[in-house]
Amino acid sequence: MKLLVRNLDRSTTEDELRNLFLAFGNVQYCNLVVDQASGDSKGFGFVEMPKVGEAKAAIKSLNDTTVGSNQIRVKKAN
Template sequence: MKLLVRNLSRSTTEQELRILFSAHGTVAECSLVLDQVTGKSKGFGFVEMPNEVEAKAALSTLHETRVAKNKIRVKVAQ
């Protein structure tokens, strides 16, 4: 299941995002969307978790939690 993570701090790294979601299960892929000109985070990214039960648990647990002073939003990617 692919999850969209929004409202991330610009300083949050892919590794931090992977660690955050790994607490809830296996993370197959984790990627931040970067600005092509500056190479800095645009404040959102995607996390792919192969186990749907783990992905739903991560979504419900992490949605609207604070990460680096920002309240992140997690939903199923369309």
């Protein structure tokens, strides 16, 4: 299941994002979206988890939690 993670702190790294979701199961891939010109994070990213149950557990546990200085939002990506 592909997940959208929004409102990430601009200093959050791809490894930090991956590690958040690894606590709930296998992460197939993790992609932090960055501005091509500056290389800075745009504040959102995508995580793919192959098992739907693990992905749903991650959504339930991580949505509206504080990571860094921001309250993140996690949902199924369309």
